[in-house]
Every structure is written in structure tokens, then in C-alpha cells.
Amino acid sequence: MLPPPTCAGARAGAMEANPSVLATVGVGDLVLLDPLSEESLLSNLRERFLHKEIYTYIGNVVISVNPYRQLPIYSAEMVEQYCNGNFYAMKPHIYAIAEDAYSSLRDRNRDQCILITGESGAGKTEASKLVMSYVAAVCSKGADVTKVKEQLLQSNPVLEAFGNAKTIRNNNSSRFGKYMDVEFDFKGEPLGGLISNYLLEKSRVVWHVKNERNFHIFYQLLAGASDPLLKRLKLQRDCRHHGYLGDENPRLPGMDDATNFQAVQDAMRIIGFSEAEVMQLLEVTAVVLKLGDLQLSGQFQASGMDACGIQNIQGWMGRHPRIGLIGLQESILEQALCSRTVEAKQEKVVTALSVAQGYFGRDALAKNIYSRLFDWLVTRINESIQVTAGERRKVMGVLDIYGFEIFQDNSFEQFIINYCNEKLQQIFILMTLKEEQEEYFREGIKWTPVTFFDNSIICDLIESGGILVLLDEECLRPGTVSAATFLAKLDQAFGSHEHYESRKSQSDRHITDTSLPSTCFRVHHYAGKVTYNATGFIEKNTDRLYRGLAQAMWQAKHTLLRSLFPDGDPKKASLKMPPTAGFQFKASINTLMKNLYSKNPNYIRCIKPNENQAPGQFTDELVRSQVRYLGLLENVRVRRAGYAYRQPYQPCLERYRLLSTHTWPRWTGTLFNLEERRRRRVEELATVIQKTYRGWRCRTQYQLMRKSQILISAWFRGHAQKKRYQHMKRAALLIQTYARGWKVRRAPGQPVPTPALGQSRPLPQASVAHACARGDSCEFRPSLVRGGALPLLPPVLHSPFSLSPKLQKFFLGLKNNLPPLTVSDRSWPPAPYRFLTNANQELKTIFYHWKCKKYRDQLSLEKRAAMQTKLCASELFKGKKTRYGPSVPEPFQGDYVGLQKNPKYQKLQAAARGKLVLADTVRKVNQANGKVRPCRLHTPIPELPGVLAVPAQDADGTWCLLPQQTGTGGAKGDVLLVSDHVIEVVTRVHQVLLETTQQALNLQIADQ
């Protein structure tokens, strides 16, 4: 296999390789060969081949001679040069035709197909890979595109492992036909693809000639699988243990099966196979090998009829359905292999099979499993690479089909393969030789006809009413059919056909040819005469699997294996005969031909230089025969005599009418000039389009930015104004509040609405903050908004953002760290954020007020009265009397003489009738001499109307003040009293007076 074009090792060589057409050997394009003859054509090819120039053109058809060695012409640099170069300025190369096809697809919107033909081993598969890798290298490199490209490229190693094998002609011979449609979008980027496969040579699974191999995958599996995997698949590493692999040395020079196995597994993963799918695929592959290991032996039957049984199942099937490689009971397989059940009129007749019949069934089963597995593989790859989007796509089809082959013993498979090659040759003839000449005739152009061999006659011999049709008739005919009856039918129909030969037709023509056995017929193909052995044609064409075998496989628990045999489902059993292999192949080839006709063809004609797969060997006779049957000389003649470049009128007009009036309606210059002008014009137009588009884009962008800017500034200004307005409103409210409060307080005769002790003005924020401080959920309450409280709240509390975690954290933190409830403690935690300073201050005040209220609430009535008295004292004396300060901590006792306890005051107490306010010892000052003595007072204090001073009973100067309901007027002059509790005395007198007369005591307080 060739290394990818990016291979660094090839770089040095690529430097030597000069792709310029000037450095070419011989003639690069055979159209320029002079003189033109078969001999000169051959020697030109030889000379070029020996100078490692393996590619030669005939116009835009590439002839590729297999070098059988690595040439330094597939490097990344070469890809680059052919990507940027001109088709005719560069040496002939497969990259040039790939570039031509790809650029035509991309720029001219024409679907392309690349037809690669040649006999087995001529290099078709390698050429197709080169085309694919070139296209992958030149199209863009985005991540999506790279994935698609990788998947498309990696389908090759997988399909080659399962569909290629070593034959005597080619170590990597394709044993199936492959047509791959690569789909591109309008930019020329690959989107995906679709692979169609054509008839796999499945007979190879059970048998191959000496010196050939079975399909690569079997050898790769045995060489590359780890020991545990082999154990799981119940396989032996040595190929000789497996019946279908033969006894020869399976090693191939230059092919490492173990490495290739790894590459195949990696490729499957890249394509998108799951691990389970890969494992199931390997398990089914192992089952095919294991079937080849089954030994059948004859068994005795009482009826004397032949019977057989499986000799060595070796445990890989299992006695229980869940055991074994595929979850199928041994007995079910044995019954399916060794007997056949025929249903007749609702009766089932079971017939035992002979050993030979048993082996036939076993092989048929193995072939069927493998070919169905191969079809599944292609379907699975298609699932991964298929394009799903419905956009219009351009398609490049690459056809790599099995090459024409002639073996010692040619069977049905070779017949099919060669028929396919006939059809491809027919396409080539039709499109390059026949149609062109017919066009010149039609258009009345002077033309000397070039004769060529038209192989339609051979195609007809095979398809329409030909060998394949007769074969189908023979297969479907009731009665005994055999190779002999089939041959007789052929003789009868084509005995006189010039491309058909058999013993019978020869004897009719009085020819004796011992090289043609009686069981064979010969077809004169375009590429040579091939003798086909008619034996096996009927069976291979019918391709029928005993229903019992399909049903047995359907019973397997193995998901993949079971899915390969839907016809084994008894519910879906159909008595209808399935179409024959030949019929199916013919139909699919006809579809392929239609597909190819609808596309612009590009030809790569591969030539095999020798039969030994040896580098540098050019066998004249071998190449000469290929040159002949490929019709290369005729191709050169037509190319030479015809126009170098042809294009239908309408597309030409469409393409060039954008040019100036100088080119319209006639153009006398060369086509290249025209093309060059068009290229320049396209560039100009592209610039105009770009300019217009960029201008439009910038304008749109600008308009958008402008609109956005206006919108943002409008919102911003609106917001700023709203904020300002709210500020002003708040300020106005505040001023109003103060002004109104001030006014109300100043109004004459109105009591000052001072809040009661412990009741501050109920601020809305207080309630909110308070709630938050309590740890209640702090939420935005519409009632606050309706109540007009909102503007008074700190801005952060206005909005629903008050739920912000910061606030919540702050409030919850406060809740947990409230200062002590002692009234004298005024501590309060600081605000964690600046925006909370005001709220925090407010909270501090609220908390303090609340604390005070709590304190007040728990006071007893007496204590409360005492406190009120103290408060009153403070109002009267605070700042006016020096003695007041020290007196504050001393509690007012009221009764300093023990009025309650002393029996001598009982009378006085009775007189007070519980209204005693104060009992104390005072000293009366004699105003005349200034002497102080305890005294007894009889008269009421004149300044206290309604208050009677009641003298004490004893003469030690004790006196009491009692409130009187009715006062007795009459002034007796000032009384000068000295008391140790003057503050209390005066305060109580003041209180009593206020309570009884609602008049304050007229006091003059002095420190002397």
C-alpha cells in the first residue's frame, strides 16, 4: 500500500522530482507523438516507465503504468504544486486529473466520476486511493471536514481487509467492486459519501487455488489478535489449524498482517464502530473460520441411506443456547447441516444428508455468512459517512472495481468480473471514441473515421438475451439442471456467435481444439479469450442457502449473526424464489452505468508492465496486448484528429458571456486566452461582490451600533433622571415632614406630640429592618410600595435585589450577634458595607429603643412610679442644683421615719388614708435669728394650695405632707425648712401639685 501523500520520508525525494512538463522524458501527451504507431506508442511508454515516469496523457485521459515500487511523487509538496499548477504546464500525474475533476466539480458545478480501469494488478485500487487522498489534502481543513475526510479515507483499510485477497496476479487484489460517491457542498468541502459494493467473490471463503490466500482479515485476525482475544474467539494462531486457510505459508512480502489488523481496528473506531460492534464483527468472522474446521463423518442408518454427523464441535457452539461463541446449540447446527426438511402439503419430511451434501451445506453457510457480513459492513460504514442534510450536493464518484482476469480455471466469479469490465470498456468506447466521432458527423465537420473495436457485441452476448439470461432460465427451470444442460442451451443459442466457443460450436465449424474441455465454453472478451468452466455456474447463480441453515442462524443468540439472516425467521418464510446472483449483478451494474453516464467522466487507464509484480520490468508483449484491448491507439487518433477542447454550446455560452462585447458573439482568440480573461473577470467581479458585501456589512454594523447606542443612552438618561427625581422627592418629603412637625409642635395650645417613652416614630424601614434582624425572610413586599414606605428605605432595600445574599447575610449575622440586653449597654456591631451605614444606624436606634421598652415593661408599678419621680426630679433640678448630681443614685424612699412600722404614727397614718407621699424629718429655720430647730407645723404651706402640712405627733420636728382634696387658704408667711432630702421633697410636692391642680410648682432653685 502506498504511504499517504503527507509522508515526510518522501519529502527529500520530492525535491528531486520535478513536476514541470519541461523535465519530462519522451512525450507526456501521446497526442503529440510523432509518428503515431503502436510501436512508437509502446516505446514511448517504455522509455518513460524506465525513467520512472509512470503517467502519460492522451488528452485528459491518464495512462498509469504500475511501477511496483514507491516513487517520490506523492508527497505533500507535490500535492501543493499540482493544486496550484496548470494541467498542461505540469508533468502528467494522477494528481493533475484529480485536480481537474475536483476544480471542475467545485467551479463548474459538474458532478464528476473517475473511472479507473485495467486488469487485475494494474494499480486501480492504488490509483483510487491516490485520488481520494489528493482531494482530501486540497479541500479545506476544518475540524468537521477533517472528521469526514478521515472517515472516508479509513473506509479503505476496513473494506480491503474484508474484501481483498492475494491472488496469483496481485497480492492485494480487490475481490469485490466498489463505487464510492463522495459528496461535497457548494464550497467544495466534503460532506460525506456513499459506498456501493458489487458481488464479492465469496467462493474464496471456502476454497482458493494454491499460492493464493483467503480474504486478508482471517490472516490479520490470527496474526494480530491478542492471546485472550483468540481464546475468546476459540481460534488457533497457526493458520494451518483452520481448514479454510490452506496449508501454505500465509506470509506475504511487504505485508504485515498483525500491524494491518491493528490498523483495521483503528479505522473502524475512526469510522464510528462501537467496541461491541467490532467484537461482534470479529466473532462472526471467527464463526466462518470455525465452520471450516467442522469435520463430518458418515453415520449408520437402518434404512441403508447415507447420513452424517458432526465429528468435532470442540465446544465452540455450546450445548446450551447461551454458551459458546454465537449462542447456538450444537444440536440445532448439526440438525441443520446434516439433514434437510422438506415441507409438502403441511407435512414435514426430514431427509438425512450424505457427508458430501453436509460439507456442501457447511461451505454454503460459511460463504453466506461472510458475504452477508460484508454487506452489513458496507451498510454500517455508509451509516457513518452518509450525508443527512438535504442541501444540494455535488458528487464525485470513484470507481474501483475488480480488474479483468484470466485464470487457469475460470468460474462464475471471473465471468461476472469480466462482464463488468466489458461494461466499463463500453462506457469508455462510447464516450471517448464513438460519441465524439458521431458528433463530428452530425455537425458536418470534415472527418476521417477512426475504426475501433466496439465491444457492445460482447456485452449483448452476456446480458440482453445472452448467457446470463439463459443461465437464469436454466436455474429456474423445473427438472434436472446441470452444467451440461446449461452448456447445451448456450450452444444452441450462440453456437454461431463470433465471440462464443465451445466443443460443440468448434466441431460445427470443423475446428479441433483440445485446449477447450467439454465442460467449458469460451468468450472472446475485448481483453482476450477466457475459458469458463460451466460447472458450478448453476449453483453459484442460484446462490441458495437451505432454509434450515438460515433458520438455524436466526436462532443464534448472537445479535449480529442473527440480524444477518432475517430470512431464517419462520414468520417471514417465503416460498418465492429470490433473484439470482447474475440477475442482481446485472441490475446493479446497469444502475451503475446510468449513474456514470450522468456524470462528467475522467479516465485513469491502468497498465500492468509485467506478470511478476517486479519493479523496473517492462514486458513489451504484455503491455502491447493491453494497449490494444484498451483501444489506446484509437483513442489517440480520435483525440489528435478531433478538437483539443470541446464543450457543449450552452454551457460555453453561459460560462463566457460575462465577458465584454469584444468576445460576443464571435471569438477568434484561443480558448486559453478566453479562459484567462474569464479568470481575470471573475476576480474583478469577486472584488466587486466582496466590496459591496463588506460595505453592506460595515453599514449594517454601524447602524446597529448607532441604534444600540441611542437605546442605551436613552435608558441611561431616563434612569438617571428617575433617580434624581426620586432623590428630590425624598428630600421634599423629608423637609415637609420636618416642617409640618415643627409647625405642629409650635402651634399654641397643642400638646407636643412627643412619642411615648420607648416608642419611636414608626419608620417603614424600621419594620423591614426589624423583620430582617429577627431573621424573618426578607422579601420585597408590595404593601410597602403601596404604603408609600418605599422611598424612605435605603436604595438597596427598594428593589427585589434586597434579597441579595449580602443583605441576608448581614441580617442573619446581626440576629446571631445581638449585643446584650442591658439597658446601659449601647454597643452595636458596625455596618459591613457602606451602603448599609444608615440602615445599621437606624437598626441600632430601634434596637436600643426596643431594649428600653422591654426594660420598662418588666418594671413594677412602684418602681415605675419611683422612676417617674426621678425623671421629674431630673427635669426640675438637672443642671440647676449641685446637689442634684450626687442625689441621682440615691433612691427616693418617701418614708424616712418609719411611718409604717412605728405605732406612734398610727394616727397620722389613719389621717393620710393611704395617701401619704413623704415622711421626713426637717428642720425649720427661724427667720428672725436664723436658728434651726425641729419643728411642728400646723399650717399648710401657703404656696401649695390644697396641700396640707400635717404636724407630726411628736415634737422632734418630724412633719409630713399630705394631699388634701380641699385647700384652706390664708398665707402665714414664708416657711424656711431645711431637709436632707430636699430634691425628693420638692419633686414630690411638684408632682402632687401637678396631679391635683394641673399646675406646675413655681420654683426658683438656687444653690445657696
Ligand SMILES: Nc1ncnc2c1ncn2[C@@H]1O[C@H](COP(=O)(O)OP(=O)(O)OP(=O)(O)O)[C@@H](O)[C@H]1O
Ligand atoms: N502508483 C503505484 N506506486 C507504487 N506501487 C503501486 C502503484 N500502483 C500499484 N502499485 C502496486 O501494485 C499492486 C497492485 O495494485 P492494485 O491493488 O491497485 O491493483 P488493482 O488494479 O486494484 O488489482 P485488482 O483488480 O486485482 O484489485 C499494489 O499492491 C502495489 O504494490
Ligand SMILES: [Mg+2]
Ligand atoms: Mg483492486
